[in-house]
Amino acid sequence: MSKKPRVRFAPSPTGYLHIGGLRTALYNFLYAKKYKGDYFLRIEDTDQKRIVSDAIGKLIESLEWANIMHSEGVYLGEEGEIIERGKYGPYVQSRRLDIYQKYAHELVEKGKAYYCFCTPERLDTLRAVQEKAKLAPAYDKLCLKELSMEDAKKRIASGEKYVIRFDVPETGETEFHDAVRGKIKFVNKNLDDFVILKSDGYPTYHLAHVVDDHLMKTTLVFRGEEWLPSTPKHILMFRAFGWEAPEYAHLCVILNKNTKKKLSKRDGDASVEDFMKKGYLPEAVVNFIALLGWNPKTEQEIFSLSDLAKEFDVAKLNRAGAILDTEKLDWMNGMYIRQKNIKDLAQLCRPYLEIVSSAIRRKGGNQILSDEYLEKIVTVERERMCKLSDIADGSEIYFERPEYKKQLLAWKKMLEKEILDSLQKSLEIVGEIEEKKWELGNLKNKLLGEADPKNRGILFWPLRVALTGKEKSPSPWEVAWVIGRGESMERIHAAIKLIKN
Ligand code: GLU
Numbered sequence: 001m002s003k004k005p006r007v008r009f010a011p012s013p014t015g016y017l018h019i020g021g022l023r024t025a026l027y028n029f030l031y032a033k034k035y036k037g038d039y040f041l042r043i044e045d046t047d048q049k050r051i052v053s054d055a056i057g058k059l060i061e062s063l064e065w066a067n068i069m070h071s072e073g074v075y076l077g078e079e080g081e082i083i084e085r086g087k088y089g090p091y092v093q094s095r096r097l098d099i100y101q102k103y104a105h106e107l108v109e110k111g112k113a114y115y116c117f118c119t120p121e122r123l124d125t126l127r128a129v130q131e132k133a134k135l136a137p138a139y140d141k142l143c144l145k146e147l148s149m150e151d152a153k154k155r156i157a158s159g160e161k162y163v164i165r166f167d168v169p170e171t172g173e174t175e176f177h178d179a180v181r182g183k184i185k186f187v188n189k190n191l192d193d194f195v196i197l198k199s200d201g202y203p204t205y206h207l208a209h210v211v212d213d214h215l216m217k218t219t220l221v222f223r224g225e226e227w228l229p230s231t232p233k234h235i236l237m238f239r240a241f242g243w244e245a246p247e248y249a250h251l252c253v254i255l256n257k258n259t260k261k262k263l264s265k266r267d268g269d270a271s272v273e274d275f276m277k278k279g280y281l282p283e284a285v286v287n288f289i290a291l292l293g294w295n296p297k298t299e300q301e302i303f304s305l306s307d308l309a310k311e312f313d314v315a316k317l318n319r320a321g322a323i324l325d326t327e328k329l330d331w332m333n334g335m336y337i338r339q340k341n342i343k344d345l346a347q348l349c350r351p352y353l354e355i356v357s358s359a360i361r362r363k364g365g366n367q368i369l370s371d372e373y374l375e376k377i378v379t380v381e382r383e384r385m386c387k388l389s390d391i392a393d394g395s396e397i398y399f400e401r402p403e404y405k406k407q408l409l410a411w412k413k414m415l416e417k418e419i420l421d422s423l424q425k426s427l428e429i430v431g432e433i434e435e436k437k438w439e440l441g442n443l444k445n446k447l448l449g450e451a452d453p454k455n456r457g458i459l460f461w462p463l464r465v466a467l468t469g470k471e472k473s474p475s476p477w478e479v480a481w482v483i484g485r486g487e488s489m490e491r492i493h494a495a496i497k498l499i500k501n
Helices: 019-034 055-066 097-109 120-132 142-146 149-157 205-215 225-241 272-278 282-290 305-311 326-339 342-362 371-384 388-392 416-432 440-450 457-468 476-483 485-500
Strands: 006-009 038-041 072-076 082-085 113-116 163-166 173-178 182-187 195-197 220-224 247-251 254-256 322-324
Touching (some): 006 019, 019 038, 019 247, 019 254, 019 282, 019 305, 055 272, 055 282, 097 163, 097 195, 113 142, 163 225, 173 247, 182 225, 195 205, 220 225, 225 247, 272 282, 282 305, 326 371, 342 371, 342 388, 371 388, 371 476, 416 457, 416 485, 457 476, 476 485
Parallel strands (some): 220 247, 254 322
Antiparallel strands (some): 072 082, 113 163, 173 182
């Protein structure tokens, strides 16, 4: 019987979740869904110096936002505390130190690793000498060659600091199969005798994840391409323990569109939280990142999470770097915005419009943002939106009377008299529509019916400016519908007064 597929996302809590990390989580999630396997979240916090205190919480929140949830591992409790669920725990590496220590010593006993007492000063000197001789920096196996096990144990017993290093064979090659890149081979003599257990008793990433992936029964590892050069070390360790290694799938790098360089955490807007704040929808972000490195090999571009889970195929993962094209994301996000129902979309837009309406209230305005009003604004604006935050652009027109120069009321070279005639005509048309017939379609039909088809601007321009005070805005019937009959009439009156003064 073949093994149950088990995959994991294993981030280090060294900062916020990066878009590349979200992609790794997504592929794990899709894989587990497709092959009815388990997907668990493990936290790799063995590099204690780089830990950011609230990173685990933020990371889980970002995954929750994207709807890419695991079925085992680390979660947030009611009070925001870190909790764990699953039978292979603990899932936070710093809670497993005794396990790593046991296995590191076991490798020493097996003759596959050794104690090393070299001081940082000796290692610095060694590096300087190698650099001068134009050699790649590597540990010279001094403690393996010169020190007996008995002496090493005596030095440990006397309290001397030590690390444990893996004894990489000096000859031969290490070969493995990568699910994305096929057969990969590394020459062993180019690999350093890397540290597996540090002098403070913490394991390095190399040891910790190998032990964990074995004990937690991981069958496939999705991770970033940057780990590819370390993979032979990991394979050698699995073999030294006598364990079967999981399969690896190294995902392509994500490139900055302008520099064509690898996107780093320093590329400000690459954190999931930034995408969230800017008003991208999780469905759009997930769809977008799914295609960063996975090619469905069809024309289809819009995929729901369940479509993705059906279509996802490791064989269609790309090797070449993927460019992060935010214009494409904007387009996709706009598509998803237009697919949402108005009520849901309105609630997603509420925080952005609250900022505008409350700023205007502070200046003395009195518009309270009711759900009904909010839904009207969203109905009118959503065609033009790419991001949720776009709803706020120019939205003050829905909350306060516009101020503008009277020249703006003129369409092309209209004279004041013509502007007045136009506004009077609008007033009449609008005035004839009763409150209960104040519907978007009705307003549009009436206004279009009355305008000169060859020169609609004569009627629509002055009216639109009267309602919005802007050179560019939604159409006059849209704005009039949102702000209501009374307010529309008031604004037209105000424009007439402005011309007359
Ligand atoms: N902790 C590693 C990182 O955050 C994960 C690498 C892996 O998945 O094995 O990059």
